[in-house]
Amino acid sequence: MSGVRKSYSDLEAIRNVSLDIAQNEFVSVLGPSGCGKSTLLMMVAGLIEPSEGTITINGSRVTGPRPEIGVVFQQPVLLPWRTVLDNVLFPIELLKRPRAHFEQRAMSLLTMAKIDDFANHLPRQLSGGMRQRASICRALIHDPSILLMDEPFSALDAITRDEMGVELLRIWQANRKTVIFVTHSIREAAFLSDRVLVMGRRPATIIENLSIELPRPREIAMMESKPFNEYVRELRKSIEASHAR
């Protein structure tokens, strides 16, 4: 993957964002609610067209949704009439690939997400955290090279949220993807990422690009470590600086 480069200019939304993301890199886009970071993500997903500038994945320009992308949304958006397993296999159906080839993979993803016991349950029988895990499995089922995550844990309570972060890293460690993770939680961004991009308020633009050089695998205990808190402080400072402007 040569990287994602985009520059986009619009008075209201996003101004001149250019960035490169390396293959298998875990990048967070951090910013206040409504700053346009989700818009940025949806442009990478090919759902929204930039009014100026281009986005390139693996050397080809993004013009619409593409199969090498998996998306996790803020809400799990599972189909209530399908079992967890059928929900996970939904992209396979849409992409018209043979379902039988992917059932094994779906089960092993569910096992990895520790919800294999619920494969034949309906979504409403699962807790919020379990539903979001299922939606992560769904995003990974067709083995995309890029995983886009739009504030995936923001609807969960704080304790579940930290656990889900650890879970996500475990899954990511096992099958490496390029991840673009949008969040408004400074600690979450610092804990998960290789690199954090801070977006300022409207017109949104990237005001900070900070590499997080904490060892992997990461554990919750690291959130108390000194270097971690250094990163958090630095990120908070740049967000506050953008507010002051």
Add this chain to the structure above:
Amino acid sequence: MLDRLWKLAREMGWPIGISLALLVLWEVAVRSLGIRSIILPPPSEIIEAVISRRELLLAHLWPSLYLTVLGFALSVVGGILVAVVITYSSVLRRSFYPIIVVSQVIPKISIAPLFIVWFGTGTMSSLLLAFLIAFFPMTINSALGFQSIDEDIHRMARTFMGSPWQIFWKIRMPNALPYIFSGMKISITLAIIGVIVSEFVASQEGIGYLIKLAGGLLDTPLMMAAITVLSISGLILYGLIVVAEQRSVYWQSSSDISGSAGG
């Protein structure tokens, strides 16, 4: 299973008990006050009429039921088709939807004599009136169901490259099912009304014709027996739809069951 039966019995116990009590009260009141059965027959006499004149009742019930079910089926198919068209064509939606909604104000029963003029006194008038009355709630409910899909779900399907065809069959259709069923529950009762009214106006057979005929002959027990048979048939048709609904919309009905069992 036994638990559910017991629960059902407990829930149904009161309404059934009260209905029985009212019937007993009716029986006792009519007999003790000496009301003539031409004015108000007691329940026992109505039941007797149902049994003794079952052949006459059935002979007139079948054509009515047949037309009701046929008119209903046509309204379901037609309503869903129109709803799909309205959902996908914004031009047609903006031009026809307001007309459909406003036309709801017209008491469609009042059109019955006009249909007789156009289509004669045969079955065609009854069928068309049943269809016309049942069609509107079917269309409006289905259209609501097709259009009420969550924007997030739509977006999710598009990121996984779902085609409009796939989005219709795999998302819009199941999403609309609960709405379609509530439309069907309204439509079936309206279809019955359509057929009966049309038979009142002009017909040589059918339960509506029999009710009118019995009224003219001052045969009140027969009239009440016909009404009873008609009500039971309506209840059965409605019940069949409810059963079909619980089977097809399993993801909602099961929530009600387990939700109330938990409480």
